[in-house]
Amino acid sequence: xxxxxxxxxxxxxxxxxxAQKPSxxxxxxxxxxxxxxxxxxxxxxxxxxxxxxSHELSITVEGPEYGFLVSxxxxxxxxxxxxxxxxxxxxxxxxxxxxLVDGSTSHIIYKSLDEASKFSDFKSVFQENSQSTVALNYxxxxxKFLDFSAKEFQEIHExxxxxxxxxxxxxxxxxxxxxxxxxxxxxxxxxxxxxDKDGKAFNSADFxxxxxxxxxxxxxxxxxxxxxxxxxxxxxxxxxxQFLTLNExxxxxxxxxxxxxxxxxxxxxxxxxxxxxxxxxxxxxxxDSFPTYILVDPDGKVVExxxxxxxxxxxxxxxxxxxxx
Numbered sequence: 267x268x269x270x271x272x273x274x275x276x277x278x279x280x281x282x283x284x285a286q287k288p289s290x291x292x293x294x295x296x297x298x299x300x301x302x303x304x305x306x307x308x309x310x311x312x313x314x315x316x317x318x319x320s321h322e323l324s325i326t327v328e329g330p331e332y333g334f335l336v337s338x339x340x341x342x343x344x345x346x347x348x349x350x351x352x353x354x355x356x357x358x359x360x361x362x363x364x365x366l367v368d369g370s371t372s373h374i375i376y377k378s379l380d381e382a383s384k385f386s387d388f389k390s391v392f393q394e395n396s397q398s399t400v401a402l403n404y405x406x407x408x409x410k411f412l413d414f415s416a417k418e419f420q421e422i423h424e425x426x427x428x429x430x431x432x433x434x435x436x437x438x439x440x441x442x443x444x445x446x447x448x449x450x451x452x453x454x455x456x457x458x459x460x461x462d463k464d465g466k467a468f469n470s471a472d473f474x475x476x477x478x479x480x481x482x483x484x485x486x487x488x489x490x491x492x493x494x495x496x497x498x499x500x501x502x503x504x505x506x507x508q509f510l511t512l513n514e515x516x517x518x519x520x521x522x523x524x525x526x527x528x529x530x531x532x533x534x535x536x537x538x539x540x541x542x543x544x545x546x547x548x549x550x551x552x553x554d555s556f557p558t559y560i561l562v563d564p565d566g567k568v569v570e571x572x573x574x575x576x577x578x579x580x581x582x583x584x585x586x587x588x589x590x591x
Contacts, residue, residue, distance in 0.1 A: 286326035287349040291333070293321040295356040302338030307331075330372035330399045335365055346372035346400055375400040385418050389425075396425045399433075406434045410554065416444050439545030449551045451571050455562045458547055460510070460537030463518050468510065468535045471566075477507040477587060480560040482548070484514040485521045487556040489574055494530050496577040501534065504588040506564075509534035514548065514556060563587065 291307065293299075298316065305312045307323065308331065314321055327349060335343040335356065343365035345354060352370040357363070367373040375395050382388035395401040405422060414422070423441045431438055449456050455478075457471040470478060481497065483490035501509055511534065513521065518538055525532060540547045551560065554573075561570040561583065570583050 286328060289325050289327045289331075289347055289349055290351045291323045291325070291347055291354065292351065293323075293335070293354040293356065294319065295358060297358045299356065300338070304336055305333060306336055307333040311336075332372075332376075332403070337363075344376075346370050346376050348372050372398075372400045376404060379404045385414055388412075388414075389418075389421060392422055393425050397427060397430060402426065402430060402433045406437050409437050409440060419444065436545050439543060440549050443546045443549045446550060448549075449560070449568060449571075451568050453568055455560075455566045455568050456547070456550055457566075459541040460512060460535070461539040461541075462535050462537055463522070466535075467541075468537060470510065470562075473508045473510075474566055475564050477564060478562040479507060479509045479584075480562070481509060481511040482514065482551065482553050482556065482558040482560070483511050484556045485517040485524065486515070490557045491524065491528065493557055493575055493580065494525075494528070494532060496580055498531060498533075499577075500581060500584055503590055504584055505591055507584070507588055511536045512540070512544075512547075513538050514544075514553070559583070561587070 330348045332346045345367045353368040355366040378391045459469045558573045563569045
């Protein structure tokens with residue numbers, strides 16, 4: 267549900283009042299903003315009053331944060347803001363849509379990193395801001411899209427202070443397994459021990475002798491939820507197969523609530539932690555999209571791997587190897 271932006275919107279923070287600082291976001295546009303656009307700030311969606319030419323949102327922050335202007339088709343324009351006033355100007359034309367940001371030093375850091383054309387330029391900006399929330403968030407969320415060598419990634423990692431590395435767990439894991447074996451089709455499966463919500467351990471190696479389907483999913487992933495009903499159906503149709511779902515995130519309670527809302531009877535293990543580290547395993551598995559399916563034969567060989575799906579595709583993949591009940 268979207269709230270309309272008003273002159274002042276109060277946001278109650280969970281942390282102490284003393285830690286909060288006022289921030290004001292002002293959005294203008296060269297044209298009336300089309301219906302369906304909204305701002306997403308602090309996990310809240312705000313729509314626009316069509317009677318207003320300028321839209322102002324007052325909130326409280328503890329430090330730099332980011333938000334999005336989102337189009338009806340899901341296109342997002344990211345911006346950073348902090349204490350004080352930041353002005354957003356949405357330039358709409360037939361040639362381009364562009365969100366111009368003024369008054370945010372955090373956004374300047376973000377843009378400098380995003381527009382660095384050479385590694386040396388990126389490293390210089392990152393080094394200067396290596397303790398900044400913005401720089402750490404940037405490398406944590408975008409390292410997969412950066413065309414750097416292993417040596418260059420290592421150089422960036424070395425610039426992150428040890429007491430800041432808790433903010434870059436995915437990047438840390440990537441560095442750790444960068445030179446290790448990666449999972450490919452027709453390769454031997456890289457086994458793991460995973461744990462469900464109750465801490466019960468499941469070792470993938472224990473399922474040798476039957477086919478094993480690893481479903482790498484995420485709580486926020488809509489296609490993952492779309493797939494569960496026909497996964498349930500398939501598990502009841504085919505012989506000699508075991509499913510394991512490995513969740514990318516740790517939102518256990520939210521996942522359980524969503525499964526309950528959808529009345530899903532998922533009988534196979536849903537795993538949340540990995541003994542050797544989930545982030546490292548996902549890098550070794552080369553997971554770039556959700557859901558990703560990995561089909562392992564009874565001897566431990568990866569015979570199929572695919573991302574996204576439809577009921578027809580899912581069924582055809584299993585049908586190549588399995589017999590129906």
